[in-house]
């Protein structure tokens with residue numbers, strides 16, 4: 001069990017994605033990606049935050065981490081899972097599952113106020129075709145929840 005699941009509000013993007021079982025058809029349609037440092041640096045930042053929170057709460061062991069990731073961050077869940085498995089080694093989060101929830105993108109046109117779902121990399125307003133848009137959602141990177149086991153007090 002590698003313990004990593006991606007859940008999503010956009011099933012076509014994240015459905016059935018699990019570490020070790022790559023289902024990339026939809027993601028590949030977005031074009032090839034060359035670098036994986038993106039996910040690695042995100043995983044490192046997540047681990048750092050997870051361990052800080054665990055320490056604050058006297059957790060000896062982190063068992064699960066829930067992360068909200070905005071669609072516009074263009075994270076490849078498999079890459080983030082793999083990076084997570086690398087960075088968690090040797091820490092209190094060594095056995096922690098990473099659960100990724102995708103936040104769908106939402107944009108609003110500054111010209112006409114139309115709200116829509118932008119399809120990266122095209123952000124033009126579908127109503128008036130202006131490129132002046134405000135991103136309302138989709139840029140999240142939120143540590144939503146951490147589960148773990150508390151340190152045992154005393155000798156027990």
Ligand SMILES: [Zn+2]
Nearest residue numbers: 109112125128
């Ligand atoms: Zn518009």
